[in-house]
Amino acid sequence: MSPELEELYQEVILDHSRRPRNFGDLPDAAVRVHGDNPACGDEIHLGVKFGPDGSLQDVKFTGHGCAISQASASLMTMKVKGKSRAAAMEMLRAFHDLVTDETAEASKMLGDLGAMQGVRKFPQRVKCAMLAWRAVEQALQQSTGESTISTETEFAAS
């Protein structure tokens, strides 16, 4: 097995792609975002419910696509659930750096998400990894309603 493959497809990523967590519909979601990666055909349908303090009380997703996109979505939901908006945005920025910046150290706050670091060696796969995060970013921006985002538009948070 090549070291790059081992690094890209770490066991935690394969595990989350085979058995995604927080997978399913969120019936009382305040906001729904449909994320599309047209270059690859990856899809994420994200539902977010906010608590009284504005934090991300519950986060669930459905969708299909490559292992990277699905594992990233699964890990993302676990990570941002229960967090404040500010904390979620901070994670988004840290995650973006993790998968794009050759020199970035995996921030402690990312925990398991550090496993996605291998993506930076595969520039064509960055969009797969970012899809779920683009969706949650959009969910935070609009707070209610339904919308669609695509990885083919410019990433705004960097």
Add this chain to the structure above:
Amino acid sequence: MHQKASDGIDWKAIREDFPILREQAHGHPLIYFDSAATSQKPRAVLDVLRNYYEHENANVHRGLHELSSRATEAYEKSRQRVASYLGAASADEIVFTRGTTESINLVAQAWGGKFLCDGDVVLLTEMEHHSNLVPWQLLAERTGAQLRFVPVCDDGTLALDRLSSLLTPEVKLFAFTHVSNSLGTINPVRKLCENARAGGTLTLVDAAQSAGHMPINVRELGCDFLAFSGHKMCGPTGIGALYGRAEILDSMPPWHGGGEMIVSVTLEKSAFKKAPHRFEAGTPNIAGAIGLAAATDYIERIGRSAIFEHDAQLARYAAERLAELPGMRVLGPTAERGALVGFVMEAAHPHDLTTFADQYGLAMRGGHHCNQPLMRRFGLPGTTRASFYFYNTKEEIDRMIEILRDAIRFFS
């Protein structure tokens, strides 16, 4: 498959003509299974390009000096070469373009812009590459013409029983692919053209996947237009051609304006050259055209029938071997297919699969292959495609199967 006595061709030796096939990728010998995207180039073509720039380079049709004469002669000879390669009646029926996409856009804009009106119909098929779909969508928006589609059956062939009901008098053009770039289906071009012609409908054949892979004679096929790209048939990128029946090309207005395509220009208006030069504004891709002609020479030396047979055998063999794998779905017709196999595997998404394979030196393509509506038709987000050319071998396919077995173990 190679060194086969029956065709008398030493296919292994032919590999030596392609310097790039000695490359390594990620520390493994390169297995190049992406020729449907672009083919590799033989030394014969590379040498001609170098020779052109070292001994003939000048602009065409304008200089009165020696080099310009050489360049012009080489460029126009290339046009004749392409004409004879396609069986066209005259070199005047060959317009040099950047490739298939530009050729189709030329027809959509110059022919479609003049002859299509509100209520007219362009008939396409559900298996068209975006390059034979989007230009017509743009045209339809501009003219009010409608698009109509021949459906694709589950086995990847066209629903030919629907053809007569679709080919109504409003259909002014039927544009379709010769070989599907993701299913491998070989469409019955001659029959399709015959049916269209019977109702007075013009035809355009997208030969991107066939021009370098099988014998093609436009007069035998009976098409009015045929578009192809040089880079998929051993030629350089950025060059291709449009064949157009003389009578139709002559009836079409220019599409790009500029130098080379005019007879005389005043500040108010211009008079244009005849076809094909009317459609070649600006300095053309001279080296590209000469390289393309060299590619046709190279292909003809091997023989297009032999190439077709060789590639078809490889594709059949690949489809058979792939079917041995668990959770495998091979797309496209089983009886006869072009030089490619598209497939999906339960164990892994096409992008994970191609990333995995790439680490072992195996270059395949994963995704929608510029065929989004067709993928939707089959309920797939994308496929993995292994596409072949005459420099590929059976041993490479065996190695692909090993790598895919490893991938199944890895991702399951």
